Amino acid sequence: MTVAPGLPGGAREDRRFRPDAEAHRRDAPRFCPRCAAALGLATEFWEAEERRFYCWCSGCGWAGEITPGEGGVRGHEPEH
Amino acid sequence: MLTAEQNDELTQVEPGTRMGEVLRRYWYPVAFTRELEEFPVKRVELLGEFFALWRSPSGRYGIVPEPCPHRKASMAYGVVEANGLRCPYHGWVFDTDGACTEQPAEKDNTNFQERVRATAGRVEELGGLVWAYVGPAPAPELPRFDTYVMEGFRDIGWADLPCNYVQIMENAVDPHHVEFLHGRYFEFVGRHEGFTAPASFGKEHVRIGFDAFEWGIIKRRVLKGATEENDDWKVGHPLVFPYNMRVGGGGIHQMQIRVPINRTTTRFMLYTVHAPDGYEHVEQPQVPDYEIPVFDDRGRHVTNYVEGQDIMAWVTQGAITDRTTEHLGRSDIGVAMLRRMFREQMDVVERGEDPLGTIREQHDRIDLPCEKDKFHAGGAQFALDFCDMGSTRFSPVLDTIKKIHISAADKIAAERAG
Numbered sequence: 001m002t003v004a005p006g007l008p009g010g011a012r013e014d015r016r017f018r019p020d021a022e023a024h025r026r027d028a029p030r031f032c033p034r035c036a037a038a039l040g041l042a043t044e045f046w047e048a049e050e051r052r053f054y055c056w057c058s059g060c061g062w063a064g065e066i067t068p069g070e071g072g073v074r075g076h077e078p079e080h
Numbered sequence: 081m082l083t084a085e086q087n088d089e090l091t092q093v094e095p096g097t098r099m100g101e102v103l104r105r106y107w108y109p110v111a112f113t114r115e116l117e118e119f120p121v122k123r124v125e126l127l128g129e130f131f132a133l134w135r136s137p138s139g140r141y142g143i144v145p146e147p148c149p150h151r152k153a154s155m156a157y158g159v160v161e162a163n164g165l166r167c168p169y170h171g172w173v174f175d176t177d178g179a180c181t182e183q184p185a186e187k188d189n190t191n192f193q194e195r196v197r198a199t200a201g202r203v204e205e206l207g208g209l210v211w212a213y214v215g216p217a218p219a220p221e222l223p224r225f226d227t228y229v230m231e232g233f234r235d236i237g238w239a240d241l242p243c244n245y246v247q248i249m250e251n252a253v254d255p256h257h258v259e260f261l262h263g264r265y266f267e268f269v270g271r272h273e274g275f276t277a278p279a280s281f282g283k284e285h286v287r288i289g290f291d292a293f294e295w296g297i298i299k300r301r302v303l304k305g306a307t308e309e310n311d312d313w314k315v316g317h318p319l320v321f322p323y324n325m326r327v328g329g330g331g332i333h334q335m336q337i338r339v340p341i342n343r344t345t346t347r348f349m350l351y352t353v354h355a356p357d358g359y360e361h362v363e364q365p366q367v368p369d370y371e372i373p374v375f376d377d378r379g380r381h382v383t384n385y386v387e388g389q390d391i392m393a394w395v396t397q398g399a400i401t402d403r404t405t406e407h408l409g410r411s412d413i414g415v416a417m418l419r420r421m422f423r424e425q426m427d428v429v430e431r432g433e434d435p436l437g438t439i440r441e442q443h444d445r446i447d448l449p450c451e452k453d454k455f456h457a458g459g460a461q462f463a464l465d466f467c468d469m470g471s472t473r474f475s476p477v478l479d480t481i482k483k484i485h486i487s488a489a490d491k492i493a494a495e496r497a498g
Contacts, residue, residue, distance in 0.1 A: 008084075008087060008088040008091050008092075008343070008400050011087065011091075011398060011399070011400035011401070012398050012399075012402060013402050013404065013405065014402050014405040016405070017405035017407070018405065020081065020407070021081070021084075021404040021405050024081045024083065024404070025083055040420075040423050040424070041082075041086065041419060041420055041423045043081065043082060043415075043419055044081035044082075044408065045081070045408035045410065045413070045416065046407060046409060047409065054413065054416040054420070056420040056424070058423070058427050
């Protein structure tokens with residue numbers, strides 16, 4: 001492992017997952033869906049096929065999850 | 081997953097950084113009371129800065145930055161005198177307010193000494209620990225959390241860990257690790273070392289939850305076989321922002337303290353009070369402290385006790401864990417919540433407001449919510465597991481602690497029978 005640009009001193013980059021880090025930098029939501037201010041923080045986590053971002057707006061205090069939809073959408077079939 | 085810049089900001093402790101400024105709004109334990117009774121001045125590292133901490137003959141405490149304002153020699157080698165700390169180099173004296181009260185080689189008729197203050201912090205003693213506040217004035221009150229003032233038999237385990245404190249705090253909002261790190265892994269180690277790991281630690285999590293409250297985040301869990309009426313969910317236990325976690329059960333009350341010494345060193349302390357139902361007062365002239373093992377003589381982590389397992393998990397993440405390439409799941413949502421709380425408090429401090437958990441009202445005691453029937457394991461059994469399988473096994477007063485729990489349980493049983 002090597003030291004990545006921008007990582008704090010003492011942190012070592014795990015190069016195996018550099019594409020995930022780049023995807024995060026590319027896709028993390030930047031603006032609040034309520035007030036459109038810059039988001040204070042968007043922590044990414046994964047759930048099944050989805051990438052989710054737990055977001056908090058430092059402007060208006062809104063917090064919530066944003067899930068990008070890529071390629072298509074899925075509904076669900078009620079049991080019948 | 082965060083960006084590198086967010087990880088950098090989150091893990092800062094130094095003065096002038098956003099998170100460093102948040103951290104400077106809190107009190108920290110910087111010595112054991114007995115240390116300054118044995119020798120009255122100590123070099124202290126806290127939040128990436130060095131200080132000289134001293135106790136005067138009359139029992140007053142002071143703390144100033146280590147470099148003397150005169151020529152930068154270390155005040156931690158100073159001479160403790162009745163009215164302050166005297167620099168060993170040229171004899172300048174600073175009182176507990178940071179005022180320079182003597183400059184022996186300078187003329188008396190100048191105002192030179194009034195122009196050099198030592199930016200003193202505040203120091204108080206509580207519960208066998210010496211606490212310091214090194215942030216901007218006015219200092220908030222030192223929070224008198226229940227563990228530090230309650231009746232009971234105390235000891236303090238500690239270790240200095242080579243990692244950033246944030247990854248340790250993230251563990252405090254990560255309930256699932258218990259059933260694997262202290263359950264499955266503990267069983268694995270036990271099978272190879274010839275002991276039986278406590279069964280209650282391996283119970284499966286059915287539900288987890290986190291609620292912000294006035295001191296931080298309350299962590300809740302429902303374990304298999306339990307319901308939301310059990311203490312683990314109904315009461316839970318708190319992460320006490322920004323660097324503590326209150327835990328307990330079975331008549332044991334503990335504050336887990338994680339002091340950011342510098343960016344990649346954390347003083348981990350286990351402040352434990354044994355006060356089971358039926359406890360009878362045991363005199364303690366001094367609170368004993370003891371170092372817990374981190375590595376064995378081959379440099380491998382010691383993982384055959386609960387806190388040693390935690391330490392292994394914290395330290396092996398690296399000095400500062402690389403959050404740009406982690407892969408959080410839904411079960412890590414408490415971690416995301418904690419990061420948000422850190423980030424929120426940076427803004428609060430920048431606005432000039434008091435961050436979460438600072439207290440300005442005088443008070444006698446702050447009771448924190450904490451489950452009593454932990455892991456629905458039964459009080460006495462949890463206490464004995466705690467003694468045998470946790471860091472308490474290294475305590476110099478282990479025998480006394482076990483006797484306290486056994487005699488208290490016997491007393492309660494006799495009362496119920498009679």
